[in-house]
Amino acid sequence: MKIVQSTWVRYHHIDLARELHEMGHLERIFTSLPWWKADKESREQHVPRGLITCNFLMEGVRRMGGKLPFYSKGTDAKLAVIHTKNYSKWIARNLPDCDAYIGISGSGLHAGKVAKSRGAGYIMDRGSSQIRHADRILREEHLKWNLPWNPVHPWLIENEEAEANEASLITVPSHFVKQTFIHQGTAPEKIRVVPYGVSLQEFHPVQTPPDNCFRLVFVGQFSLRKGVPYLLEAFKAFNHPNKELVVVGNVSDEIRPLINSIGTEHVKFVGIVPRAEVKRYLSTAHALVLPSIEEGLALVQAQAMACGCPVIATPNTGSETLFSNEKEGLIVEARNPKALAAAFTRIADDLDLRNEMSMACLERVKMLGGWRRYAEGMVAVAREAKALVLSTQ
Template sequence: MNMKVTQLAIGRFHHFHLARQLERLGLLEKIYTGFPKFKLRDEQGIPKDKVKTFPWIHTPYMKRGLIGIDYWKWLSEEWEWLDMQVIDKYVAGKINHPTILIALSGNGLHAGKKAKDHNGYFICDRGSSHIRFQDQILREEFSRWGHTFRGIDSRVIEKEEIEYEQSDLITVPSQFVKKTFLDQGIPEEKLAKIPYGARLERFYKVAEPSTKKFKVLWVGSVGIRKGFMYALQAFQNLKHPNKEFVVIGTVEPEMRQLLAGQNLDKVSFLGLVPNAQLPRIYSTAHVFVIPSLEEGLAMVQGEALACGCPVIASVNSGAEDLFEDGKEGFILPIRNPAMITNRLEQFADDPELRQKMSVAAIERVKSIGGWDSYGNGFQETLLSLIQGY
């Protein structure tokens, strides 16, 4: 394949994993990001001259919470829109020859058009559900908990849907996400499902859970979208003499209000922890819970499985593309704390079941092959696109 890939992702997300894979396969031309270079020092495996940063709008936007600007919702919305537009147009100005542009959805309308104008291709990479499904389910969920979701900026929805139409291909990470696109009328032939991998060199089993305590683990944003209240309710209803719920991640503002007055006995909020500590935390947990309302394919699931920690996940987390229900964990419908409690009780009451699933989890993730399988899948997709089959 002669044509190389230009990547555009305003943040990091999974795109630097993809860039490493494309470099391994000899396909990477450049990756553009809104992150500053000093924040990318831990991104190994990509030549420095292929990483192009445009941090002038995105970096201060990400720091807006430190000065309280995030409470001015209208300003955050305008800033986010400007952020996405400027980097898109900036990269469009850099494209002057045939290339395959892989752009994170919402970031690539102008750059994608420019790539196609130069006889290249435009791939819109969507890491979450279809933007209209995402907007609808978040409106519903916030309302269920007595909060108002401002909704996704209508300009962002419009831009993304034009990208869906304009792109040669839309890549998605899970069957759940693919279904939301099909339900919105996107033709199946325009969709390519390529599940994410896990960093096996970083995440692996290093310890055993305690036999004296039953530890439930949460890693990720503590918010309404992730379904944290369902996990908390399930834990509260779990009858166990020595249980613990370890919560790692930033607590979102709406969740702070919902947690006021809740029974948080035996719940430990640790905030953010260094990545180097996560393998031990995953390894010593009996079960990992993630009942998200919508995701692409939550990568923390792969991290937990790689450390031998079985997972209880919602179907909307993309779990079906990572493990099998009843083998390495359990996959449940959304908004069902009673079912989560039931599965927690199974793990607590049957250590042999948990151990069996722990072994199966490690074998499953190893069989997937880490991020190499993701890179190989993308290479096959690129070849199919260029060769027209």
Template sequence: MNVTQICIGRFHHFHLARQLEKHGLLNRIYTGYPHFKLRDEVGIPRDKIRSFPWLHTPYMFRSRIGLGNFAMLNKWWYWAAHDSLDRFVASLLHAPGVLVSLSSTGLHAGTKIQRLGGVYICDRGSSHISYQDELLREEHARWGIPFAGIDKKIIHKEQLEYQQADAITVPSEFVRQSFVRQGISANKLYKVPYGARLERFSRTQHPPENRFRILWVGAVTIRKGFMYLLKAFQRFSHPNKELLVIGNISAEVKSLLNGESLEHVRFMGQVANASLPDIYSSSHVFVLSSIEEGLAMVQGEAMACGCPVIATQHTGAEDLITNGIEGFIVPIRSTEDILARIQQLADEPHLRNQLGENALEKVKSLGGWDQYGGQYIQVIKSLTID
């Protein structure tokens, strides 16, 4: 049994590739990333990483070459990068095996490997694409921000992939339920939660006692629900409060920030990964108020540094934390619930400390990417037993 992977970028697929290689199962991983962006991907032989960068790489750098604001061009470009990678891999498949492909890059290759007698697994990192599109349309409308929607060609292709695949792997219960609500059989769905790079993230210090620091790590976008946290922070009562924001701000959110009070908010942009353990460790709470995502790995990073998490039900948090034990799980779009939990942690330092300790213990028990790899390999074996 050999496993071929397709992933337009990196995401969690290179973690999976390392696990497959460790168990002698990896045939090759195909990606749209150029080789120079993959130099830090250790544990995978170089000859097993095949780059197909001709469309995706220039797409990644489109803003730098002055093409970032052409909506129709970028929509076509995004589609073409995904579909051409899929067709390229399909042209190279000549023997049965297992194909694990990130959604929107596997229809042609997956169908080909099935014709050869193999197995096609569609791996989806976010909620069902139709449900995702619905949520994002609703959210943009709430803020009065125009939204063209997810490309209909991408939606159609992913729906065909869901039907064609022998199995669909998802990272969280939130994502699994989104598929069930869209009519996909639960028997076709396999939940395999992501791991965390425990060797990279650990507690390096403790939060300062003379202030209360709230941390945000990730893109500052409509999808991530940043404005709900900001409005909760504005009402949060503390004599020395701070909201530390790490990540790039989208144009849509920038327009919403006009006229908002940003006192005690520090926008730091991108920071080096090596700095993140210190930042997580020195924060009193990490907040992720996303409207939609599969399983945000930043939650595990924060936990590994002893930082409690407040996250919405649409972040995969329920597969990482127990509400009230390692942090809190709140409904989406609820400024009130975010505010209440932040205030509770500030007013009850002993509770905050206990949640931080619990988070440390919980993330250790999750087993990092080794456990993820083990579970994924079990899924593969269950689909390939004669």
């Protein structure tokens, strides 16, 4: 089966491309990566460079614009529309013959129509909650914390919903995301849940947590979307004589004043680290905490589990698709700092529970099957999508 993909930047699609190539299915992957990053991914993931096609022009314009003092979010939103329109049409013009086309949300409307006209299946792949749902929940969050809100451009919402209507099938990484599509009117039978994988060669225990303190780790962008205010409020209320919260990742500029107002005592910000170093931070933490309010299936959860690190997360991270509450970690209500603080206390005070969860994580992650199982799931959906198209012709 010949499969074509399109993505914006790396996301999970490069991992999928590697597996599809090894399985003999990858025909082409379109990206908005600059050529030098495509070269790097080609070398590291062993995907032939000739199978990676790049269109960095508008992505580059937006990145350069973001460094200028007069560049506003309103301007970026308008450029995002232009970028999306041109990128989708560019993929459609260059789409090779294939059996199925998998387009990450926003990129695939025109190419999807072309693919279906040739008898190929079109799969819309959405990595986070349905776009209208995401826009609403993030708007609510910004209003709650009195922060400026820049809504998703209406055209971008309409475009993704047109993709969902046009697609033969829709793939999402978690049941949380599936429910957001259903709530927005998508037929359940059109949605396939295919959870992401994790590389056990890349992520595994390399050290152990310290005995002289209780350490939590957060990995990702420290932002409103990730539930940061609730995390800081919970950590502040968490009563422990020697606690530590390690933040690995970039801190969003918009929430710096909010972070300072809540307080960052015993919080250590290490910034962005090389991907290869993430496993050290996960291995030396007693638990990963991820209180997101909007997400798809946060990859760092499986990465933490592969390092033997229990997970404290909300259902909005896709956690319920990945692990069981009370077994590999604790799943707590979103936007609930009291529930978070209680989870911190429980894991900190119960060494036996912590050790049991750590062992359960290592066992559970073996069952996930890695990226190959994810790719096999996507190939199965691709076959199904093609059959659906052929049945209507």
